[in-house]
Amino acid sequence: MDEKLLINILLSSLLSFFLAQYLIPLMKKAALELNILDIPDNELKKHKKPTPYMGGMAVYMAIIFSVSILVPLNRFVTSFFLGATMIVLIGFVDDLKAMKPGLKFLLQSLAILIVIRGGIYIKLAIFPDYVNYLLTFFWLLTIINAFNFLDVMNGLSTMVAIASMIFFIFYSSLEGNFVISLVSTASLGAYLSFLYHNFPEAGIFLGDSGSMLLGYIAGVLSFAIDYSYLNRISVIIPLILLFIPLAEIVFTIIRRVCHGIPPWKGSPHHLSFFIRDKIGAVKTTYYFGFLVFLSGVSSVILSLGYFKLFLVFFVILLVFTFVVPLFYERRKNGNN
Numbered sequence: 001m002d003e004k005l006l007i008n009i010l011l012s013s014l015l016s017f018f019l020a021q022y023l024i025p026l027m028k029k030a031a032l033e034l035n036i037l038d039i040p041d042n043e044l045k046k047h048k049k050p051t052p053y054m055g056g057m058a059v060y061m062a063i064i065f066s067v068s069i070l071v072p073l074n075r076f077v078t079s080f081f082l083g084a085t086m087i088v089l090i091g092f093v094d095d096l097k098a099m100k101p102g103l104k105f106l107l108q109s110l111a112i113l114i115v116i117r118g119g120i121y122i123k124l125a126i127f128p129d130y131v132n133y134l135l136t137f138f139w140l141l142t143i144i145n146a147f148n149f150l151d152v153m154n155g156l157s158t159m160v161a162i163a164s165m166i167f168f169i170f171y172s173s174l175e176g177n178f179v180i181s182l183v184s185t186a187s188l189g190a191y192l193s194f195l196y197h198n199f200p201e202a203g204i205f206l207g208d209s210g211s212m213l214l215g216y217i218a219g220v221l222s223f224a225i226d227y228s229y230l231n232r233i234s235v236i237i238p239l240i241l242l243f244i245p246l247a248e249i250v251f252t253i254i255r256r257v258c259h260g261i262p263p264w265k266g267s268p269h270h271l272s273f274f275i276r277d278k279i280g281a282v283k284t285t286y287y288f289g290f291l292v293f294l295s296g297v298s299s300v301i302l303s304l305g306y307f308k309l310f311l312v313f314f315v316i317l318l319v320f321t322f323v324v325p326l327f328y329e330r331r332k333n334g335n336n
Contacts, residue, residue: 016189023058056210079118091209146245147215155199163292
C-alpha cells in the first residue's frame with residue numbers, strides 16, 4: 001500500500017468520525033423538536049425515557065460526504081450511494097410511522113433491484129448472471145434485516161458493524177481495492193463516532209434508517225471484495241464474516257415460529273435478548289463483538305488455506321454462539 005493511499009484511508013476514517021460527532025447532536029436536537037422519538041413500552045422497549053431517533057441520518061451523511069471527497073464518482077460509487085440513500089429514506093419513513101411489514105419488504109426489494117441494475121451484484125463465475133442477481137437480492141434483503149433485528153439494545157448492531165468493518169478493511173487492502181477500503185474506513189469512523197453517543201447509555205438511537213444502512217453497507221462490501229485470489233473456498237468468507245447477524249435473524253425467526261409468532265412481528269425471542277437475560281445488556285454487546293471478531297479470525301485462517309484449523313475455530317464459534325446460551329438456559333431451568 002503506497003503512502004498516499006494510506007493517508008487517504010486514514011483521512012476518510014477521521015473525517016467521517018468528526019463529521020458524525022458534529023452531526024449527531026444536530027440530529028438529536030432535530031428529532032427532539034420534531035418529536036421523532038422511541039417511546040419506551042416496558043415490554044420490548046425498556047429504555048428509561050423517550051430517546052430520539054435519527055442517529056442513522058448522521059452516520060449516513062458522514063459516510064457519504066467523506067467518501068464523495070476522496071473517491072472518484074464511478075459507477076460503483078454512484079450506485080452504492082443511490083442504494084444507501086433509498087435504504088435510509090425507507091428506514092426514516094418507518095421511524096416516522098411504522099410501516100406494514102409487506103410494504104417495508106417491497107420497498108427494500110425495489111431498492112435492492114435498482115442497486116443490482118446499477119451493476120452491484122455478486123459475480124460468481126460458475127453461475128449465470130440471473131442466478132447471481134437472485135443471490136444478491138436474497139443476500140442483501142437478509143443482511144439488511146439481520147442488522148435491523150440486531151438493533152435491539154444499546155450499541156449492539158453498531159458493535160457488530162465495527163468488528164465487521166475491521167475485516168473488510170483487511171481484505172480490501174490485501175486485494176488492493178482502494179474504493180472498498182475507503183468506504184470501509186469511512187464507515188468505521190462514523191460507527192465509532194455513533195457508538196460514543198449510544199453505548200453504554202444511549203443519548204440517541206440509530207432508528208431503522210441507521211440499522212438498515214449498517215446492514216446494506218455490510219452486505220454490499222462483503223461481496224464487493226474479490227476473495228477468489230486467496231483460494232477456491234474463500235468464496236464463503238462473506239458468510240463467515242457475517243455469521244453473527246445471520247445467526248441472530250435465523251435464531252429469532254425459528255423461535256418466533258416455534259412460539260406461533262409471525263417472523264416479522266416484534267417479540268423478545270432474539271438471540272441477543274436470550275443472552276442479555278443471562279449476562280446483562282452491556283456484556284452482551286461486548287460478547288457479540290467478540291463473536292464477530294472470532295468469526296473474522298476464522299475467515300482469515302480459511303483464507304490462508306488452513307482448512308482443518310478453520311473448522312476447529314468455526315466449531316468454537318458455534319459453541320460460543322449457540323451451546324453456551326443453551327447451557328445457561330438449562331442452568332436457569334434447573335435453578336427454577
